[in-house]
Amino acid sequence: MSTQPSRTVFLVDMQSFFANIEKLEKPALEDHPVVVAGDPEIRSGVILAACPLAKKWGVKTAEALWEAENKCPYLVVIKPRMQLYLDISVNIAASLESFTDEVEPYSIDEIFVEMTNVLSGVGVTAEEAADIVITKIYRETGMVARVGVGPNKVMAKMACDHFAKKQPDGIFHLHENNLQEKLWPRPVGDMFGVGTRMERHFHDMGIRTIGQLARTNLSDLQKRWGINGELLYWTAHGWDESPVTIDTHIRRKAIGHHMTLPRDYRSWEEIKVVLMELSEEVARRVRANRYLGTTVTAGARGHDFFNQPSGFHRQVKLPDPTNDGHVIFEAVEQLFLTHWNRDPVRSLGVSLDGLTTDEARQMSLFAPDHEREELNHTVDHLKNKHGDAAVLRASSLTAGGQALLRAQKLGGHYK
Structure with a gap:
C-alpha cells in the first residue's frame, strides 16, 4: 500500500447526549441520576442514555430499565424526545462547519470533521484545536464533547471510543507513533x-x-x-483512506427497518402485518434515496434459550432490482415461512441490499408496471406532506399492526 497522506481528522462525540440534553432542559435534575429510556410499560423499556451520575450507580446503556432501577432506586426516567435531540445534533454539526465544510455526521451524537487544511492555516496543534471545538460546543449548547484525533476516520473513532472518553480534558490523539x-x-x-x-x-x-x-x-x-x-x-495498522464528506454517510449498501414488538407475536396473521409495514417503510426510504435493491433480508428474534437466541436471519436475491414494497414483502414472506420455527417472535427486521441508482433500471415483463410506480410515488408524496399515518393499509388497524404507533415516533422513539 502506498504512503498514507498526512491528515488530521476529529471524531467529536457528545457525552451522554440524550440524558444531558434532558438535564439541561430541566435544571432541577442537575444533581439527579437521569436516564432516557423507552416506555417502561412495554418491552422497549431499554436504557438509551445514562448521565454520568447514573453511570456511577452501574447503570449501562442498552440494559433493561428494570435492571437499571434495581441498581439505582433514585433513578429519574425520562421518555426520549428524538426530534429535540436531532435538532440539537444538526445545530452542533452546523456550528462545526464554521471550521470547515468537511463535516460528516456519523450518528446522532458523533460527527467527523476533517481538520487537515484548517490546522495548516491557523498555527495551532490538533490538541489545541480540539480544545477549541469542545469549548465552542459547550458555550453554544451546554453539551460536553469529547474529541478523538487521528490521521484518518478509523483512528479518530478508536481514539475517541477507547481513550478520549477517559481523559480529563476529553481529548486523545492516536497516531502512528503511539499506535503499537x-x-x-x-x-x-x-x-x-x-x-x-x-x-x-x-x-x-x-x-x-x-x-x-x-x-x-x-x-x-x-x-x-x-x-x-x-x-x-x-x-x-491504522490505515484508512475514506474521506470525510457528507456523501460517504449518504451512500449505503443497504436500507432496512427493525423493530421490537410490544408483546410476543405468535400467529402468522399478526406477524405478516408488521412484515408488510416494514417492507413498505423500507421501499419508501429506498425510493426517497433514488435507489433500487437486488437482495431482500429478513430476520426474526425470539426468546433466549441457554444464552442462545431463537430466530433467524436470511436473505434472497431478486430476479430484478426493485424499490416496491409489495415485491419486497413477497420475498420476506417466502423467507419467513421457510425459516420460522413457529416460536414466539419478539422482534422483526427487513432490509433491501445491493443498492444501485434507480437510473439503472432495466425494463422487465415482471417488474412493477408504470401505474404501480405512480401509485407508490403518490403515497410517498401524501406521507411526506401529511405524515406517515396519512395512508395506511386496513391491516395496520388490526391488533397486530404497528404502523400507526410508529408514525408517532422518530427513529423508533417518541418525538
Missing part, C-alpha cells in the same frame, strides 16, 4: 469493524488482540475473508 503502545494491546473486539461474530472467528484463530491481528499474515486473512480480511488487517 496504545491500540495493539487492546482486545481485537475493540477494533473498529470487528463485531461479535468476527471476534469469535479471530479467537478461533488464536487472535486475541489488535496487535496479534496486525502481525497476522495478510494472505491468510485474504484467503479466509477476501477484501474484508484485508480491510481489517489495514485497520489494525
